[in-house]
Amino acid sequence: MDVPKVLVADPISERGVAELAAGGALDVTVKTGLKEDQLLEIIGEFSGLVVRSQTKATAKLLAAATKLRAIGRAGVGVDNVDVEAATKQGVIVMNTPGGNTVSTAELAFSLLLALARNIPQADATMKAGKWDRKKFEGTELNGKTLAIIGMGRIGTEVAKRAMAFGMTVLAYDPYLSASRATALQVELVEKLDDVLPRADFITLHMPSTPETHHMLGAERIAKMKKGVRIINAARGDLIEVAALAEALKSGQVGGAAMDVYEVEPPAADFPLRDLPNVILTPHLGASTAEAQENVGIEVAQAIRAALLEGEIRNAVNMPSIDAKTLASIGGLIDLGDKLGRFLSQIAPKRAEKLNIAYSGKMADLNTTPVSRATLNGFLKAAGGSEVNIVNAPAFAETLGLKTTETRLSAQGDFTELMEVSASNNGETVSVAGTFFGNQARIVQINGRYVEARPSGVLLLVENRDRPGMVGLFGSILAQHNINIAGMSLSRNQEGGIALTVLNLDTLPNQKVLDVLLAVDDICSARAIVL
DSSP states (O other): OOOOOOOOOSSSOOOHHHHGGGGGEEEEEESSSOHHHHHHHGGGGGGGEEESSSSOOOHHHHHTTTHHHHHHEESSSOOOHHHHHHHHTTTTOOOOOOHHHHHHHHHHHHHHHHHHHTHHHHHHHHTOOOOOOOOOOOOOOOOOOEEEEOOOOHHHHHHHHHHHHTTTEEEETOOOOHHHHHHTTTOOOOOOHHGGGOOOOEOOOOOOOOTTTEEEEEHHHHHTTTEEEEEEEGGGGBBHHHHHHHHHHHEEEEEHEESOOOSSOOTTOTTTTTTTTEEOSSSOOSSSHHHHHHHHHHHHHHIIIIIIOOOOSSSSOSSSSSSHHHHHHHHHHHHHHHHHHHTTSSSOOOOSSEEEEEEEGGSSSHHHHHHHHHHHHHHHHGGGGOOOOOTTTHHHHHHTTTEEEESSOOOOOOSSEEEEEEEETEEEEEEEEEEETTEEEEEEEEEEEHHHHHHSSEEEEEEETTHHHHHHHHHHHHHTTEEEEEEEEEETTSEEEEEEEESSSSSSOHHHHHHHHTTEEEEEEEEEEE
């Protein structure tokens, strides 16, 4: 039997390499710094590939990797891996989400301290032969207010360190439950705009998603306390750099420390580079001996488990199940993911509980991977690439989200039904789906019967039940060149409130939604993207 070959294409710790090669079960080759054409020549020999951020696992490279079964990313983000191409090719993509938590948290807090006391600037003047104590007068952390934007693993670790320094900690995270915030001893603030005027320091720990892109721009920076200091060791696109540069020059922002950038390395004309009240580091969040050793060992163990035992850990594109089980419940896994994504867009913020109910024939299946896929879908907006099917339960725990499963006999008109509900402070929302033949359908929203394909773009409209409403929807959407691919109507009673679900070919923007909401008989309009 051939020994599977693994290529380590980017540097990982020596212990990680040793872990990969242990016992001779894998044939490990370490070749780092290869260019794409060099990789293309040899990649066809390997069953496993280990990368960090330098090597790009492109669709072209994957097409040449005919034996490849697993890619291990020694780090969290998988931006350098074409996950879609890997999935189509049947290649497992795994990351190491836990290895650099403490390292990144410590760097963020180090930057906070350096900002407070002007340490890099003072150091530079001393090395230039100067002695200027007054120029570098700083501020104490004790008694100051720190706003943490994003209370996942890293944000939580930063909060612990800040409280040890006597800081008051405000937390903004749309997915952090009130009970979890209480346990962490932080003050949970409902709206981001309410946090900004109160903070002396702001540190960012959010994932990069369409919703968080440039979440701190000129408008929000203007709402901050004058002289605020900002730290970003999370994702470069969370801050609009041009707006930050202007605020630093005007004194609206007293200082900024950055470890991450939208383009890395930043260009020579990067607008923060020459500002005296800015500290810049070259993406050092995971650059500690301990973190590199941890992620090296973690990725090695994941690759060994996948290639030698068929066990999948920290996969970003596959559930942790064997092929036979996947074949029998693959459709249900996909339905669960879509129901979770759907529910996350209509659920109350900071949900305390997520319940997944299986009834009829579904209740007799091994639903563990289905529930994980559902939870993963629900948490995608909160965790981005950091959350996957394997680590979704642990990620939910950090947010204080309790997940339960319920098994029931056949419900009503359906021989099998999957219902997902989220609740907070007595408010519960739900969505349910089933199969018509092998076609998945959403059949209930908050207990009301509908029928819609769980894919693409859906528009949910609640309106007073009167003649002409369907034609009105169609007319408004047609005026904005939006085509309706399917429609389902439901009402609670004649003349009551009707729910219309439309499958659309394109996503309506806020302007279209505002036109709909301006109609007197329309109560709500919401676009859902699956």
